[in-house]
Amino acid sequence: MNLTAFLFRRLWQMIPTLLGVVLLVFLLFNWVGGDPAYVLAGKMANPDDIANIRHQLGVDRPLWEQLLIFVSQIVTGDFGNSWATREPVSEIFRTRLGPSLVLLVPMLVLETLVAIVVALTVAALRGSVLDRTLMVTSTVMMSISLLVYIIVGQYVFASLLGWFPVKGWSDHLWRNLTTYAVLPILLGLMVSVAPSVRLYRTFILDEVGQDYVRTARAKGLSERRILLVHVLRNAAIPIVTNVLMGLPALLTGAFLLERFFAIPGIGREIIMAVERSDFPIIKAATVYVAMATLLANLLGDLLYRVLDPRVHFE
């Protein structure tokens, strides 16, 4: 099957999945979300105010009508205004997503690179003291809460040593990347690298035990070439899957890091929206993440074709 047919079929198949997500979000919110009018109107509200607010929000209309509006919002990409702040939802995502990505994209890239390098090293020395030490260290590292890293990190590296600003954000990408985002990225890595190392190590060890590695050795290749060319190329297939699975999460930001480092990211907005039952923002975030997941899957399938000649578009 050729590429176009494959893409067409996959995009076609996304529609029912997406409809399912939409329906689920809508029903869940209507069943367990509570009435936003009460939240918005505050303690002193009288029934008229509430009815008024309900009318403004459109939650007094029949369910099917609300669902129809929801679907049209998805199609147009306009999710209306936040119920809490009146700010257009599109505006919120436009301005808050940037800072989150400045934080999270370098983190994902670094996490992947560091994890692969460490995993290759420990796989090459498997069973040795270094291997065991690194494995124990990574377990310890991932067992400590991010909060601990943040508090200690801010105190030691920012406040005490003054290597980084304690918190803050600017309007310039480069300045953010080189100054404000550095410490949060490093602290985030402390928690996120270790699980990846452990996972990638097993991927690589799985490959090291394969027959083709024995063949490569029998050809007289160096251990270095065997690992970097033969093994890594095969281990790349599950590694890529793992990285792609992490992509949709970029859209929901990193609440803790954003909060403690005063970064105006999307993570904070989403947490606040959940607290306030701010349905438009939650709807948008859920739909975006669902779409991103489907697209990441599709991207993954395309990448497999590049990485693994055995995979066909089926």
Next chain:
Amino acid sequence: MLLSVRDLRIDFQVSRNERLSAVNGVSFDVPERTTLALVGESGSGKSVTALSILGLLPKPVAQVASESRILWNDQNILGFDAPRLRALRGKEIGIIFQEPMSSLNPVFSIGTQLMEGLRLHMGLSRRQAQRRALDLLAEVGIPDPGRRLDDYPHQLSGGQQQRVMIAMAISCQPRLLIADEPTTALDVTIQRQILDLIADLQQRHAMAVLFITHDLALVGEIATQVVVMKQGEVREAGSLRQVFDAPRDAYTRALLACRPPLGVRPQRLRVIEDFMGDGQGTATPGVRSRGVSPGDEIVLEVRNLDKDFLIRDGLWHKRPFHAVKGASLRLARGKTVGIVGESGSGKTTLGLTIAGLLGADGGQILFSGLDLRQPGSVDTMALKRRIQIVFQNPYASLNPRFTVGDILTEPLMLHGIGRNAADRSAMARELLGRVGLPRDALQRYPHEFSGGQRQRIAIARCLTVKPEILICDESVSALDVSVQAQVLNLLQDLQDEFQMSYLFISHDLAVVHYMSDQVLVMHDGVVVESGDADEVYAHPQHPYTRRLLLAIPKGV
């Protein structure tokens, strides 16, 4: 002497305080330009020996004794450092393995993999290496090598993959080629081609070949010198003639005798115990006559059976792949119909469809006069009881979490046989004795048994429900030849005793001939020839049958 192995001892450190001796004082010589066969069953240490020559054993686990020597041109390979060992590998000594598919890296083209060694050892440029790779592919008989260079391993057939492995192994003009069971995973006609290719290359390149195999019949085809190994020790060594014509060791004699001969059909196959130990063998003289007479009762009749698999084709379409096309057979009570064919011939699919494990797409399966394909015509539970199947892999087909007792009593319970648990367990115990297993095996788990014993368990499981038809799908193919003979004898005894009918599916023509009254030859889903076993083997009518029979290794 090109290669001398002296007092090779290899232990495996299985756990902190458990060592397992894999090779125990093995010595042999490989002179220049000769083919030496290292023969033995599983666990004999033959592959471990071969891998140790190139230092390919897993490092901390496999420990070679300090007094052992592997001399290559009088230099001890075991003392080589890593760079010297790498210069030897692929350059002076090439090696090919049993599984060509997994031995090739799946994500690199065969051209890339071929050129890798050439560029490393011969210092060729990309362009030169590519030209040489083309020559090599042509030399090992890959058609249209120019187009094949960019193919990936999975795009080649098993035989072609092994040819590529061979091309890779000989690419740098090695002086020794180690072939570790190179044809075991291949069909018999492909095996014939690969053997011829190795013999031809050995002559042309004036190489020595160390040929490792479990199959003595192959040895006769290719080797001039033979070393027979058992449990890490050399039992016998000598020239081909001497080992085959006048074997000195009892084990060698047993190995030679326990393969079913093609010419005559002994009453029972001879087994290792006939030759070794206290001499309390079970061999009975006499020749078994086979064949079906017109008066025999037919228990199973298959008429024009079709089985398709759907393959996705294009954007929306699915296209049927005809795995079995119009197969017909008649199975008489107490008789055996053998089904032979190479991989992909549809023989297993036919067996599974008859057993009801796959649904048929056309034709009739008449069992005691009832059409099994008519819904509601028969009680399927009762039917399942009467047709049982023994699979190929005794390691994968038994549930590892079940005790042997569970395995044997489960079908009894399912079919409501036996009054209570004690009753059923007594039946199971009796069956264990019948298939030659100790009665205390009931409480043990499958992994505690050898491959042959596990296949006995699988057979006992079938016997629990007293089937009328037993389908043996490559049931002895994964077993060592000595164990194979025992299991075949067991199957034969059971047939004599219970008058069961067998559908005996195998790629092994000698085994099928030994077991069958009638045979079916399958090719690409079609039964190309069928008839009386002796008749088909003596006077094959179809060209494919002739080709198959010609490919059987004849021994000496």
